[in-house]
Amino acid sequence: MPEKDKIRILYVDDDQDDLVLVTSLLQKTQAKNYELENAPTLEEALAKLKGKFSVFLIDYKFGKSGDVDLIKEIKNLRKHAPVIMLTGINSPIIDLEALQLGASDYLVKGQFDERILERTMRFAMRDAQLLESLENTAMKFRSIFERAGDPFLLMDQDSKIMEANPMFVNKFGFDPHLDKDKENYFFKDLFEDDAARNQMIDVLDHNLDMFEMEATMHAIGDNLITTLVSIVKQDVNLFQVMVKDLSAIKAKVEEDIYLKKFSSTGRIARLLAHEVKNPLTTIVLSADQLNLELPEEVKKESGDLIDVIRRNCDRINQLVTQLLDSTRFTELKTKNCSINQLLDEALEHVMDRADFKGITIEKIYQKDICEINVDSEKVKIALTNLLVNAIEAMEEGVGKLVLKTYIMSQHCRIEVRDNGVGISKENLERLFEPFFTNKPTGSGLGLTNSQSIILSHGGSIRVKSEVGKGTNFIITFNLA
Ligand code: ADP
Numbered sequence: 001m002p003e004k005d006k007i008r009i010l011y012v013d014d015d016q017d018d019l020v021l022v023t024s025l026l027q028k029t030q031a032k033n034y035e036l037e038n039a040p041t042l043e044e045a046l047a048k049l050k051g052k053f054s055v056f057l058i059d060y061k062f063g064k065s066g067d068v069d070l071i072k073e074i075k076n077l078r079k080h081a082p083v084i085m086l087t088g089i090n091s092p093i094i095d096l097e098a099l100q101l102g103a104s105d106y107l108v109k110g111q112f113d114e115r116i117l118e119r120t121m122r123f124a125m126r127d128a129q130l131l132e133s134l135e136n137t138a139m140k141f142r143s144i145f146e147r148a149g150d151p152f153l154l155m156d157q158d159s160k161i162m163e164a165n166p167m168f169v170n171k172f173g174f175d176p177h178l179d180k181d182k183e184n185y186f187f188k189d190l191f192e193d194d195a196a197r198n199q200m201i202d203v204l205d206h207n208l209d210m211f212e213m214e215a216t217m218h219a220i221g222d223n224l225i226t227t228l229v230s231i232v233k234q235d236v237n238l239f240q241v242m243v244k245d246l247s248a249i250k251a252k253v254e255e256d257i258y259l260k261k262f263s264s265t266g267r268i269a270r271l272l273a274h275e276v277k278n279p280l281t282t283i284v285l286s287a288d289q290l291n292l293e294l295p296e297e298v299k300k301e302s303g304d305l306i307d308v309i310r311r312n313c314d315r316i317n318q319l320v321t322q323l324l325d326s327t328r329f330t331e332l333k334t335k336n337c338s339i340n341q342l343l344d345e346a347l348e349h350v351m352d353r354a355d356f357k358g359i360t361i362e363k364i365y366q367k368d369i370c371e372i373n374v375d376s377e378k379v380k381i382a383l384t385n386l387l388v389n390a391i392e393a394m395e396e397g398v399g400k401l402v403l404k405t406y407i408m409s410q411h412c413r414i415e416v417r418d419n420g421v422g423i424s425k426e427n428l429e430r431l432f433e434p435f436f437t438n439k440p441t442g443s444g445l446g447l448t449n450s451q452s453i454i455l456s457h458g459g460s461i462r463v464k465s466e467v468g469k470g471t472n473f474i475i476t477f478n479l480a
């Protein structure tokens, strides 16, 4: 018989008569693949434990004798090892004790035949295998749960969080296992807007099997993130939830839209400039000629009309030039510099205005931030435009400007956040357009210029804003 088909039994008992009995019973069984090995003392039993046995038959007195817990030693080597105890007496106490010691079953000496012995061993081995495979499966799923790149949680019908994986803890900043100060955590509390929250509560109330929705959620560090929430019913009063963070995808889409818009505005501007500049030159030359040719008395009467023509031509010329300049990729003279320092220098330019309006400034700079390779003068202009806008948007005395620098996924990020008037949805769409302004004397070119400078560096600029709450500009540069 091949070695792998043998079922090796370690029989721990000092009674030689019992050994003879058990051996003869085994010989009588149908299956002939049993191989019995006897250990008559505890020392021998311990020495033999590593010998790869399929099942253990242990006389009751060896189960736990003195300081040595034989069953525990066996289970240390194989957690669910099938252990059957042999006792001289049958009593409910023995039954309980055997179980407590970790035995799978027990047999009363003299009260079992070969069939009972064989079946007891077979069942004990089968149970051990079952437990092992269950534990393996559980461990595999546990590992998927633990290592998942997306937040995962289990919640009940009230959306109370029962379990959450490390990614969830990372993203949302609390651990239902550790944060004992809060009695209960509810998934619904993470929702930003009521409509989405109610929709989710409705799904739970109606006990739907599966549901997917987009929702804005409160993430760690006061951040709002756009997510895709998938809810799957697992059991009565138990739901699985996966939360996919869509912020990065959304940001990329937004950046692409801005870049496309910038390029197409630039194309229109160049076309327009080309078509306007030639006739404009002709008008200016003609006005000059007229000025020379008109008789003095006519000029005395309507000479300032020529001035009006000249002045307006200059104005058109200037607008076209500004339009062209603000909508094209600019030439750069780059060198490595510290982003914290650039931001500080830009801030220096606007400090008098900020002080004048009594604005508080908070700097959250990453200290060891790497350098970026940029045209420092141009980037300073881009940042100054954002700072000026922020200061102008805030109320006197209560304004708070937060400047943040940090590294995120191989990029350098700058945030300029204010608690000013905010920007409406319609205006957000037109924000970077040339000449778009809400200010009586605004040029509407500040953001267009900032965007042009940042895009020329291969960077990106995005904005998040809420009317009445404030605005946050997020700029990204590649690291040097
Ligand atoms: P300007 O400042 O000359 O109006 P910009 O291009 O700098 O031109 O800004 C365009 C418009 O965008 C502003 O008029 C303002 O309405 C809006 N805006 C820009 N930044 C902010 C901000 N931080 N908060 C509120 N609104 C802003």
Ligand code: MG
Pocket: 385, 388, 389, 446, 447
């Ligand atoms: Mg401005």
